[in-house]
Amino acid sequence: MSKSKSDETVTAFPDHDVIVPRKNLKSFAQKVSADESEFDWEAIERAEAALNELSPEFDGWMVSECDRLEAARKLLTAGGLSKGTTQVLFRAAHDIKGEGATFGFPLAARIADSLCRLVFHTPKPAALPLDLIDSHVAAIRAVVRENVRGDDDPIACEVADHLRALTDSFLRDQHRDDPEWLAEYGTPSIVPE
């Protein structure tokens, strides 16, 4: 049975309600051609051009993200290995993972992904291997310093692969008595590259 309130129509079922809000955003879109799946490429190109205009800022932003990551690493020594200090490191690495490719450094993003995995999946902060964290931080800094653009630089790729292998090996050892973790995260991804 459907009931209409002022701003929604509610259809009740035994264990759930289906609610259709009156207000939606359809009035903000105009159909201009029959092919509904086609994108408004002009709008997308305008946005790409705007991002391109912003891109001279990206190198400076990437350097400041590296500074932030190094500061977060230093905090682990100064403040000790706690949930709070490792969270600061995780967020700094996570931001590089998300932004690195946009800023032109996809390999820095890949190494940051490995660092995020290391920090997130290590069961206790006290068990975090500082030397492996340092290697990640140094590698990210080196990719930016050496201006390694793109994702096919052979040396940087080898470093990224090696750090990921070390991370995976460390985590498998940390979770050796946790079959659930090993089943979900301890095997290679089935997602095609």
Add this chain to the structure above:
Amino acid sequence: MYRIEFNRLRFLVIDDNAHMRRIVRTLLHGYGAREVYEAEDGAAGLEAFTSYTPDIVITDWAMPIFDGLELTSMIRQPGANANPYVPIIMLTGHSEKRRVIEARDSGVTEFLCKPISARALYQRILNVVVNPRPFIKTKTFFGPDRRRNVNPNYVGPERRKGGKAEVIKAQPLLEKLRAPT
């Protein structure tokens, strides 16, 4: 093709990273948006949501104070604010399947994995504007319908009682095995 009137839409971008906020704002202005508001964490985001009543929220996941998931849950409280139905696009570096499901179950409308691109963000916005989904309310969930379509090939028990999908009968596995291929 649909043309979105970005100049009439009001956006709220919530991200603790100022660089990412600037990138999203740049893309939105590039599409033609005029009203883009920003907040730098979940708490400020909730306040801005109440003050600006945006048409679309774009939020990061990992943020201090409370994160994008908690923010989504707070917005999706029926009766707690002016618009619990607002489309929420989660823009995040998290890409694991478990995370996508967690975001969906908290009431997120669209999920967009970083690195961001002009096309991917446009596609998510187009989807929330042109294809709004009904909301489902159960004892444990309130958010956009997690079923984006009815799968005609689905066989199995119907988990919602009384819905249209209940007419789909589960084909016993034994029958399926016996059926000629």
